[in-house]
Amino acid sequence: MAKVANYPLERTEIAGVPVTRLATEFGGTPIYAYDAAKIAERYADLKDFGVVRFAQKSCSNLAIVTLLRRLGAKVDAVSAGEIQRALAAGYMPSEIAYTADIFDADALDLVVGDAWGCVVNVGSPDMIYQLGTRLGDRARGFELTLRVNPGFGHGHSRKTNTGGELSKHGIWYGQIHDCVQTAEHFGMNVTGLHMHIGSGSDFEHLQTVCDAIESIGLAIGSRIKTVSCGGGLPIPYCSGEEFIDLSQFTSLWHATIKRLETAYGHPVELEIEPGRYLVAESGYLIAQIRSIKKQADTLFYLVDAGFTHLVRPMAYGSYHPISLARNPENASIPSGEVDAVVGGPLCESGDVFTQKEGGYVVTRRLPSANVGDYLVIEVAGAYGAAMASNYNSKFLAPEVLIESGVPRLIRKKQSFEHLIANELF
Ligand SMILES: Cc1ncc(COP(=O)(O)O)c(C=O)c1O
Numbered sequence: 001m002a003k004v005a006n007y008p009l010e011r012t013e014i015a016g017v018p019v020t021r022l023a024t025e026f027g028g029t030p031i032y033a034y035d036a037a038k039i040a041e042r043y044a045d046l047k048d049f050g051v052v053r054f055a056q057k058s059c060s061n062l063a064i065v066t067l068l069r070r071l072g073a074k075v076d077a078v079s080a081g082e083i084q085r086a087l088a089a090g091y092m093p094s095e096i097a098y099t100a101d102i103f104d105a106d107a108l109d110l111v112v113g114d115a116w117g118c119v120v121n122v123g124s125p126d127m128i129y130q131l132g133t134r135l136g137d138r139a140r141g142f143e144l145t146l147r148v149n150p151g152f153g154h155g156h157s158r159k160t161n162t163g164g165e166l167s168k169h170g171i172w173y174g175q176i177h178d179c180v181q182t183a184e185h186f187g188m189n190v191t192g193l194h195m196h197i198g199s200g201s202d203f204e205h206l207q208t209v210c211d212a213i214e215s216i217g218l219a220i221g222s223r224i225k226t227v228s229c230g231g232g233l234p235i236p237y238c239s240g241e242e243f244i245d246l247s248q249f250t251s252l253w254h255a256t257i258k259r260l261e262t263a264y265g266h267p268v269e270l271e272i273e274p275g276r277y278l279v280a281e282s283g284y285l286i287a288q289i290r291s292i293k294k295q296a297d298t299l300f301y302l303v304d305a306g307f308t309h310l311v312r313p314m315a316y317g318s319y320h321p322i323s324l325a326r327n328p329e330n331a332s333i334p335s336g337e338v339d340a341v342v343g344g345p346l347c348e349s350g351d352v353f354t355q356k357e358g359g360y361v362v363t364r365r366l367p368s369a370n371v372g373d374y375l376v377i378e379v380a381g382a383y384g385a386a387m388a389s390n391y392n393s394k395f396l397a398p399e400v401l402i403e404s405g406v407p408r409l410i411r412k413k414q415s416f417e418h419l420i421a422n423e424l425f
Pocket residue numbers: 055058076099196198230231232233273274275276277382
């Protein structure tokens with residue numbers, strides 16, 4: 001039977017550490033806490049893939065990137081900053097893949113300079129031309145990976161669809177042949193294919209993705225040594241939702257790789273590039289309820305975290321489980337449950353954690369609470385802190401990593417001096 005998620009409505013601790021301790025000892029709320037054991041558990045799930053490449057965009061704190069390096073993951077970087085983060089976390093250039101649809105000047109400088117030897121996964125024909133031109137004689141023998149847009153996509157929202165004619169990502173499947181020739185013109189060699197479509201647990205769709213990569217792989221021929229099936233492995237965000245059947249996911253990809261290996265007569269390495277799967281469940285955003293107010297029939301829990309700290313509900317209408325952690329300083333404990341809208345502190349009507357795609361505000365069944373209690377926004381490790389911003393001059397939240405029951409500060413709360421450090425007046 002498939003495993004089903006079950007998120008609590010109330011909690012007292014995270015990975016063995018009292019929520020109240022996390023909320024008060026590391027710079028206050030809002031604060032992100034990560035459970036290292038959950039990351040290790042999810043990494044171990046993926047043992048049947050030749051390479052697990054962490055998509056650090058999902059959670060790019062150096063301590064998290066370093067943790068994944070120690071577990072054995074390689075790393076994906078989508079910008080010059082992420083290449084530098086990977087190097088700072090102790091990765092060798094050969095363990096880093098730069099995946100993007102353009103080279104900006106900084107990224108191109110790094111790829112031909114300090115990060116020489118990193119995998120370059122190109123998402124546009126211009127990248128091949130620019131790299132070849134920049135490398136000149138050094139281009140001879142340089143191995144490239146192509147990120148392919150197979151002409152169709154998939155995604156949990158229109159904003160996350162990663163393929164098809166209207167997606168900006170990857171090299172259009174009809175232009176693969178020209179790209180291989182352009183690379184050859186510079187003396188470079190296309191040795192890898194990459195497709196990030198994110199079919200997740202839609203196995204019928206996944207088969208279509210596997211078929212697309214197989215036919216492109218066969219058309220390019222036996223120079224291909226690696227195939228990356230990208231990221232997009234889902235995790236359940238709602239109680240009652242099933243976890244993905246990883247064995248079915250893996251066996252579809254293994255069958256595709258086997259057929260390519262038979263056709264080529266040599267081994268092909270299968271890579272997976274997850275972000276969310278590795279880190280989402282490990283992360284918790286703890287916020288304090290600062291006001292409880294009622295407007296006509298609608299009750300609001302207003303907390304001190306906003307979309308500057310977790311943008312997914314505002315950007316995509318994403319659902320996150322929310323639990324209550326009571327503050328022992330509150331003398332009374334109200335009983336029962338209520339339907340409440342959970343909103344943040346920002347001067348924006350969209351600053352609401354309980355909303356659906358399209359911006360429709362909804363209520364959530366939550367325990368009755370007092371001002372001063374804490375709400376824990378769960379499954380927030382992926383695209384949480386990594387997508388935070390300083391809008392409304394809100395400070396970035398501190399982050400804590402819990403290993404074997406011991407919490408360690410891995411990001412200080414941002415200070416006002418840091419907030420304005422690059423501003424000149
Ligand atoms: C190229 C690429 N690889 C991997 C990922 C990670 O996806 P996920 O976090 O859904 O696994 C993304 C996400 O946008 C991506 O664009």
